[in-house]
Amino acid sequence: MCGIVGLFLKDEALAPELGSMLSTMLGVMCDRGPDSAGFAVYGNRQDGRLKLTLRGPEGTDFAALAKTLEVAAGGPVAVAPRATHAVIAIPADREEAVRAALAAAAPHIAVVGAGTRMELYKEVGLPSEVARRFHLETMTGSHGIGHTRMATESAVTTDGAHPFSTGIDQCLVHNGSLSNHRTIRRRLEKEGIPVATDNDSEVAAAYLTYRMGEGASLGQALEASLKDLDGFYTFVVGTESGFGVLRDPIACKPAVMAETDRYVAFGSEYRALVDLPGIEDAKVWEPEPAKVYFWDRAA
Amino acid sequence: MNVRSEALKVAPSVLTTHLIDLASASVRDLNTALHALKHDTNETAWRVIHPRGRHAVAVGIDAPISVEIDGNVGYYCGGMNKLATVLVNGNAGVGVAENIMSGFVHVKGDASQAAGATGCGGFLLIDGNASARCGISMKGVDIVVKGSVGHMSAFMAQAGTLTVLGDAGESLGDSIYEARLYVRGSVTSLGADCIEKEMRDEHKAQLHEKLAAAGLAGEVDVSDFKRYGSARTLYHFHVDNVSSY
Numbered sequence: 008m009c010g011i012v013g014l015f016l017k018d019e020a021l022a023p024e025l026g027s028m029l030s031t032m033l034g035v036m037c038d039r040g041p042d043s044a045g046f047a048v049y050g051n052r053q054d055g056r057l058k059l060t061l062r063g064p065e066g067t068d069f070a071a072l073a074k075t076l077e078v079a080a081g082g083p084v085a086v087a088p089r090a091t092h093a094v095i096a097i098p099a100d101r102e103e104a105v106r107a108a109l110a111a112a113a114p115h116i117a118v119v120g121a122g123t124r125m126e127l128y129k130e131v132g133l134p135s136e137v138a139r140r141f142h143l144e145t146m147t148g149s150h151g152i153g154h155t156r157m158a159t160e161s162a163v164t165t166d167g168a169h170p171f172s173t174g175i176d177q178c179l180v181h182n183g184s185l186s187n188h189r190t191i192r193r194r195l196e197k198e199g200i201p202v203a204t205d206n207d208s209e210v211a212a213a214y215l216t217y218r219m220g221e222g223a224s225l226g227q228a229l230e231a232s233l234k235d236l237d238g239f240y241t242f243v244v245g246t247e248s249g250f251g252v253l254r255d256p257i258a259c260k261p262a263v264m265a266e267t268d269r270y271v272a273f274g275s276e277y278r279a280l281v282d283l284p285g286i287e288d289a290k291v292w293e294p295e296p297a298k299v300y301f302w303d304r305a306a
Numbered sequence: 307m308n309v310r311s312e313a314l315k316v317a318p319s320v321l322t323t324h325l326i327d328l329a330s331a332s333v334r335d336l337n338t339a340l341h342a343l344k345h346d347t348n349e350t351a352w353r354v355i356h357p358r359g360r361h362a363v364a365v366g367i368d369a370p371i372s373v374e375i376d377g378n379v380g381y382y383c384g385g386m387n388k389l390a391t392v393l394v395n396g397n398a399g400v401g402v403a404e405n406i407m408s409g410f411v412h413v414k415g416d417a418s419q420a421a422g423a424t425g426c427g428g429f430l431l432i433d434g435n436a437s438a439r440c441g442i443s444m445k446g447v448d449i450v451v452k453g454s455v456g457h458m459s460a461f462m463a464q465a466g467t468l469t470v471l472g473d474a475g476e477s478l479g480d481s482i483y484e485a486r487l488y489v490r491g492s493v494t495s496l497g498a499d500c501i502e503k504e505m506r507d508e509h510k511a512q513l514h515e516k517l518a519a520a521g522l523a524g525e526v527d528v529s530d531f532k533r534y535g536s537a538r539t540l541y542h543f544h545v546d547n548v549s550s551y
Binding site (some may be wrong): 232257258261263276277278279281282291292293295 | 358359360380381397399400411415416418419437438456457458
């Protein structure tokens with residue numbers, strides 16, 4: 008089944024509330040997908056810095072790990088641990104060196120996301136509990152997406168949890184199942200876009216990364232996926248400044264959207280949206296099949 | 307259970323509205339109370355507040371009562387309804403009035419997919435749009451949608467009427483048996499074995515009756531509608547039609 012939520016703020020005054028709003032939405036969707044959960048939040052940018060979200064086993068000493076990365080980073084590495092994850096901020100031009108140093112020093116640590124603004128957290132467990140462990144309710148930002156997973160296409164592991172991030176500041180959550188993901192995976196690998204897990208949803212994320220890497224906008228990349236991705240899907244996608252929604256042509260999976268002067272919100276069900284401010288007066292509608300919806304702050 | 311009675315100041319006698327607040331009562335509380343009602347009940351007026359998108363609100367009623375729901379509901383609201391009038395002052399999720407047997411379900415806003423699915427009787431009125439698969443496998447229900455319907459509406463429809471004042475999406479009436487479809491706006495495409503049919507006087511009279519029942523008497527001209535129904539070429543397997551199945 009899976010549950011998806013997304014929130015894109017138009018009113019900057021709501022930024023401090025982003026995490027608490029998203030957390031509530033995610034909690035309501037627990038019963039659509041109780042086996043794992045994850046979310047990505049677009050927070051503050053630090054000039055010239057790239058944020059890497061790392062995931063390690065319980066009890067990982069991220070502060071010590073950050074120390075070992077200082078040579079590769081060319082200076083002190085700021086680290087912000089949250090349960091099994093930590094965000095390190097490094098000079099953007101040292102990404103390759105830091106990733107290499109990390110792989111050498113701690114091969115069991117995964118980089119689950121990288122971005123100037125995006126931070127990404129995911130774990131197995133009840134979604135409301137996952138949100139609580141990472142203190143989602145305290146996070147601030149301009150937009151974010153979240154997912155509660157009922158595993159169908161791959162195992163219940165943290166690797167199988169959403170969101171999937173395959174490019175800088177890009178992430179995707181998916182409800183559904185893709186039938187041609189192996190074909191697309193092979194095509195992407197030939198193009199030099201690696202897909203790390205067995206999960207079909209990661210293929211969709213990588214596909215969008217590939218399209219955007221070719222110069223497509225988020226909207227154009229979503230448009231292209233209607234042609235190339237076969238199966239059932241509702242996608243909610245985040246980029247550094249944008250937020251997109253797409254349903255497959257037969258609208259197999261549910262979706263509800265709400266828009267006010269202050270935000271655009273997405274939920275698999277209306278229940279996820281009921282605590283948003285001003286929802287009583289929001290424009291609430293069901294996104295049409297095969298129609299690309301996206302919002303961009305930069306536009 | 308949090309059910310309280312709210313006396314209406316109309317007559318000193320019997321008219322009482324039962325108010326159920328889903329902020330404190332559960333949907334099970336609500337449905338249990340509604341299921342306990344007999345056909346001759348005097349407790350005919352019910353009001354539900356704070357539904358907050360919950361599923362299965364006012365499902366399985368079998369009594370001539372009226373239930374007014376203030377707000378948006380989730381899946382299957384008014385499902386399996388018999389005799390009751392269910393009014394939703396908001397949007398409805400997937401499967402509103404699914405398998406309705408009789409009575410009247412009225413959604414003031416939009417409805418999601420599979421509205422009125424498998425309905426055997428009764429009347430479903432949607433003031434806004436209905437999404438995909440409206441009236442899928444309908445078996446006698448009358449559905450009136452003031453807005454538009456999505457793709458695959460009236461798929462495998464067997465009996466009843468679907469009246470759409472707006473447009474219909476792709477594959478209207480795919481594999482239809484005998485239901486009558488009246489559409490005022492455009493139809494993106496017709497499904498397998500569904501064709502446009504002549505609007506004879508009997509059809510205009512039927513359409514007029516359905517529109518009147520929807521409170522639209524005199525507001526809409528029946529001659530603006532086209533009728534669609536089964537070409538009846540797929541009733542029995544015939545190898546020449548194999549690509550249409």
